[in-house]
Amino acid sequence: MERSESVINKISKAWAAYLFVLPMLIGLIVFNLKPLIDAVRLSFFKAGIKTEIFIGLKNYIEMFKDPIFWIVMKNTLFYVFAMVPLIIFIPLLIALIVSKLKSGGQTFFRMAFYLPVVSAGVVMSLVWLWIFHPVFGLANYALSLFGIDPVMWLAQPFTARLAVCIVQIGWSIGIPLILYLSALAAVPKRIYEAASIDGANPFQQFTKITIPLIMPTTVYVLIIASVGRFQTFSAIFLLTAGGPANSTISICYRIYQLGFGFFRFGEASTYGMILLAICFTVAFVQFRWLSKKLEF
Amino acid sequence: MIKKLLVGILLVGILAMGASATTLKYWTGSCVPEYQQMVIDKFEEAYPDIKVEMEWVTGGNEAVKVTAACKAGDPPNVLMGYAGRSIAYAYQGVLVPLTGTLSEEDIEDFVPGVLDLYTLDGELMSYPAYQSLIAYLANKTLLEEAGIWPFTMENRSWTLDEWMETAKKINNPPVNWAACVHAKGKGGDYYTAMYFQIFGANLYQDGDYSKTTLNSEAGIRALQWLLDLRNMGWIPPGVAGLASIDVAKFSASGQIAMYGATPAQCLSKNIQGDIDAGRADRYYERWMIELPSVEGVSSPGLFPSPTNIVVFKVEDMAMQAVAIEFAKFINNPVCQSLLANRASNFGTRKSVEPLFAEGDHNHNFALKLAARVGIADLGMNSPNYLEVRFARVDALAEAFMGLKTPQEALDDFAEKVEEAYRKWKEARAL
Numbered sequence: 001m002e003r004s005e006s007v008i009n010k011i012s013k014a015w016a017a018y019l020f021v022l023p024m025l026i027g028l029i030v031f032n033l034k035p036l037i038d039a040v041r042l043s044f045f046k047a048g049i050k051t052e053i054f055i056g057l058k059n060y061i062e063m064f065k066d067p068i069f070w071i072v073m074k075n076t077l078f079y080v081f082a083m084v085p086l087i088i089f090i091p092l093l094i095a096l097i098v099s100k101l102k103s104g105g106q107t108f109f110r111m112a113f114y115l116p117v118v119s120a121g122v123v124m125s126l127v128w129l130w131i132f133h134p135v136f137g138l139a140n141y142a143l144s145l146f147g148i149d150p151v152m153w154l155a156q157p158f159t160a161r162l163a164v165c166i167v168q169i170g171w172s173i174g175i176p177l178i179l180y181l182s183a184l185a186a187v188p189k190r191i192y193e194a195a196s197i198d199g200a201n202p203f204q205q206f207t208k209i210t211i212p213l214i215m216p217t218t219v220y221v222l223i224i225a226s227v228g229r230f231q232t233f234s235a236i237f238l239l240t241a242g243g244p245a246n247s248t249i250s251i252c253y254r255i256y257q258l259g260f261g262f263f264r265f266g267e268a269s270t271y272g273m274i275l276l277a278i279c280f281t282v283a284f285v286q287f288r289w290l291s292k293k294l295e296f
Numbered sequence: 297m298i299k300k301l302l303v304g305i306l307l308v309g310i311l312a313m314g315a316s317a318t319t320l321k322y323w324t325g326s327c328v329p330e331y332q333q334m335v336i337d338k339f340e341e342a343y344p345d346i347k348v349e350m351e352w353v354t355g356g357n358e359a360v361k362v363t364a365a366c367k368a369g370d371p372p373n374v375l376m377g378y379a380g381r382s383i384a385y386a387y388q389g390v391l392v393p394l395t396g397t398l399s400e401e402d403i404e405d406f407v408p409g410v411l412d413l414y415t416l417d418g419e420l421m422s423y424p425a426y427q428s429l430i431a432y433l434a435n436k437t438l439l440e441e442a443g444i445w446p447f448t449m450e451n452r453s454w455t456l457d458e459w460m461e462t463a464k465k466i467n468n469p470p471v472n473w474a475a476c477v478h479a480k481g482k483g484g485d486y487y488t489a490m491y492f493q494i495f496g497a498n499l500y501q502d503g504d505y506s507k508t509t510l511n512s513e514a515g516i517r518a519l520q521w522l523l524d525l526r527n528m529g530w531i532p533p534g535v536a537g538l539a540s541i542d543v544a545k546f547s548a549s550g551q552i553a554m555y556g557a558t559p560a561q562c563l564s565k566n567i568q569g570d571i572d573a574g575r576a577d578r579y580y581e582r583w584m585i586e587l588p589s590v591e592g593v594s595s596p597g598l599f600p601s602p603t604n605i606v607v608f609k610v611e612d613m614a615m616q617a618v619a620i621e622f623a624k625f626i627n628n629p630v631c632q633s634l635l636a637n638r639a640s641n642f643g644t645r646k647s648v649e650p651l652f653a654e655g656d657h658n659h660n661f662a663l664k665l666a667a668r669v670g671i672a673d674l675g676m677n678s679p680n681y682l683e684v685r686f687a688r689v690d691a692l693a694e695a696f697m698g699l700k701t702p703q704e705a706l707d708d709f710a711e712k713v714e715e716a717y718r719k720w721k722e723a724r725a726l
Contacts, residue, residue, distance in 0.1 A: 049385075049389070050389045152534035154480065155533075155536040243693055244690075260360045260363050261359065262716075265367075
């Protein structure tokens with residue numbers, strides 16, 4: 001009798017839990033799962049706005065033969081490897097400094113670095129376009145103060161990618177900063193005190209105490225930064241439109257270009273599948289590999 | 297005739313039902329919202345049982361919203377926008393053919409030939425609203441002060457050698473440059489593309505959109521000439537990173553002497569507007585002039601930048617009929633005049649008030665030039681029009697960044713044009 005009551009209780013508790021998550025689950029199915037299934041399906045079709053014709057793997061074959069695909073992949077990998085370490089390192093560094101301040105100072109810097117996250121991308125991009133302007137720009141003016149020749153920021157492939165990275169990093173450090181500040185605040189002070197007593201210097205305390213104890217946050221930031229940078233889009237859309245000459249185009253921008261520019265939804269979905277495969281693999285590998293090193 | 301009768305019956309039927317107001321979705325990013333609302337108000341006054349909901353959609357936003365709406369089966373009823381973009385919807389099969397919806401009087405009122413630009417496979421796919429032309433302008437104030445103003449009211453033509461002489465004398469970077477070239481962004485690229493006309497390089501020949509002729513000897517010569525201008529420092533630096541908005545900034549502040557732009561920049565109200573907005577510190581008078589000519593080369597025509605009105609297919613045929621009536625109404629002479637003038641564009645109807653005041657020398661010049669050289673075929677009716685424009689900008693950027701020679705850049709561009717056309721043909725065949 002007691003065992004069956006316990007089971008009934010368990011079931012009723014589970015139903016309540018499912019009821020609570022149901023709205024989110026419906027949203028996930030409608031706005032994530034169904035579009036995903038549609039995208040998988042479309043990748044095997046030649047699809048316009050109204051037409052869909054099954055063509056099997058032709059989209060995939062043509063995509064791998066298209067030189068633009070390899071440019072897209074190269075650019076995207078550049079963004080990931082250039083930005084992810086900085087999106088981890090810069091907020092951590094700022095958090096380490098800011099965490100020593102009084103609460104008023106912390107609040108100010110939290111707001112200051114989080115502001116780009118909530119600001120309108122279009123407005124910010126206009127500002128950055130001015131900053132990077134080859135003639136009127138603030139960046140070149142600053143360089144001129146040091147006797148450096150003007151840089152054609154958005155007019156050369158490497159500097160254009162760099163400009164995209166600078167803008168994107170500016171938008172991306174707000175959330176990791178908040179997370180790191182919370183993580184640092186959660187590390188018990190007594191551990192540092194004990195380490196000091198044992199003769200550990202600040203560097204040792206950082207590497208042996210801080211880093212391991214904030215590792216869960218770091219893993220999370222690494223995963224969201226990696227997946228996020230594979231989906232770099234906004235800065236490209238607003239600053240360079242994929243140019244000059246496709247030198248800044250990313251997977252996401254190519255998807256947008258194919259879908260909304262050329263109405264080739266099948267090809268756009270094919271790129272989407274590649275993106276899905278990459279993001280899934282990256283997140284899976286990172287989490288599996290790094291979770292073993294996590295300390296709680 | 298029967299089609300018009302049917303539309304009329306359907307419309308009367310809707311109005312006679314006395315049901316709650318029919319709501320029509322009108323999307324646009326053309327002109328300004330206030331003036332669009334004015335024409336909507338006129339329509340609602342004439343048709344009290346029909347409410348029009350306007351949604352403002354601009355540039356890249358339009359492509360995303362319209363495409364998503366069409367895919368979702370809930371497109372806008374009427375869209376007024378850039379013709380080069382909206383013609384693509386015709387190829388997607390989401391637009392209502394408008395053949396037979398205009399009266400004889402209306403057809404007669406349109407500027408000769410303009411309706412042909414919006415006709416695909418014999419079907420009129422949109423109504424021409426208003427249009428701008430991409431003209432070549434000169435900063436008269438700048439050139440006169442330098443003592444090198446060569447033009448008169450009657451004579452605004454010159455040779456390429458004369459252009460080079462003038463450019464050499466006026467060029468004084470970074471205070472001002474002789475000209476401006478830009479190769480970024482997919483809009484306003486005509487300001488640079490027009491320079492190819494000097495050497496007789498056309499995008500297409502004889503309406504054959506399956507291949508480009510821009511990689512001809514003339515095209516390569518044109519691109520090399522533009523690179524030479526850059527090497528001599530006669531144009532602002534960073535071409536591959538400059539967009540049409542930069543041309544506007546440079547021209548407003550008097551930093552470029554000769555450049556492509558819309559004729560509206562010559563209007564006093566717009567020049568004063570630059571001063572009021574802080575974009576210019578003084579009044580720079582601008583004249584429309586001709587592109588410099590090369591012996592033996594004739595102009596392929598002026599570049600148009602047209603706005604049109606399209607009607608989307610919906611299941612509700614009565615609503616579709618209402619949409620057609622709305623599209624015609626907002627394009628009647630009164631409404632078109634209102635919108636065209638506010639947008640500083642030319643009307644497509646003979647009865648529309650002219651952009652420039654009667655007797656304005658720039659207006660007279662524009663009319664004479666258009667009559668003489670006609671309108672260039674930019675392939676706006678081609679199925680891969682937008683893709684070709686994107687590819688052309690990329691080709692220019694590659695040449696300016698030194699990644700490819702002019703020949704390589706234009707040959708690659710030609711391949712992309714053929715590839716885009718092939719893909720469209722394949723999709724159509726399937």
